[in-house]
Amino acid sequence: MTQNTVEKTSLSLLGLGAMGAALARTWLAAGHQLTVWNRTPGRATPLAAEGAKVADSAAEAVAANTLVVVCLLDDTSVEEALAGVDLTGRDLVNLTTGTPAQARDRAEWARRRGARYLDGGIMAVPPMIGVPEAGGYVFYSGSQDLFERHQETLAVPVGTEYVGQDAGFAALHDVALLSAMYGMFAGAAHAFALIRKEDIDPASFAPLLADWLVAMAPAVHRTAEQLRNGDYTQKVVSNLAMQVAGTPTFLSTAEQQGVSPELLRPYFALMRRRLAEGSGEEDLTGVIDLLIR
CATH class of the missing domain: 1.10.1040.10 (N-(1-d-carboxylethyl)-l-norvaline Dehydrogenase; domain 2)
Structure with a gap:
């Protein structure tokens, strides 16, 4: 059997915001069978035209496949979307942004519900999804066996980086890196403010600032x-x-x-x-x- 004829993992995706939609399109383009669900049904319509199966409920989407990826607004949204849903035997990959403590609690919650759990922290913005050269990736933490089982599928939209068995480590790495980013943005804001009233072109100053930050990194x-x-x-x-x-x-x-x-x-x-x-x-x-x- 050639590589092109190997059956690809089917999966379900809950959440079709900007990030969820970008993930969905990449999996569809790569030939994966995808079932999608979104609280606002209209967001699924364009993906249906691209080959996605649209579930009428979160429970229906979860029941459709063993691998279930969740990409919702926040941890509360995950709780609400999966309330009462049978998760027995499911491989739940949660890409919803949250805190390390929420990830650890959610891992225990999934275990009690009969699911295996992997948490993810997305280090990318939607335009970087499906574009390997953009350099985006997702931190994953939790079950290493589960990560290795689905790594090939999870790596289709964006790169993967496993950071440990502790389910909270992906969120911790995510927030730590983003915190450093905001510190950098703060410094850049101060630098631009200093030259703002002077006859200095911000566009000419920007390369100097960028090169200096790179040199200090x-x-x-x-x-x-x-x-x-x-x-x-x-x-x-x-x-x-x-x-x-x-x-x-x-x-x-x-x-x-x-x-x-x-x-x-x-x-x-x-x-x-x-x-x-x-x-x-x-x-x-x-x-x-x-x-x-």
């Missing part, structure tokens, strides 16, 4: 190494004392440019606190310890 590897071995003075490039001494320049520049320092002040405050409690020869890694409650 490898510092996370040094931070990780310091956290692992507990020595925050290892391979320090600019020590904490020197960086704290430089913070007034950033605050004064913001004031002179008429820019609020509210995005910088909290981090600078943590740097000063760490300097008071620790060693000036450290890297900035000690700030992380101050964030742990």
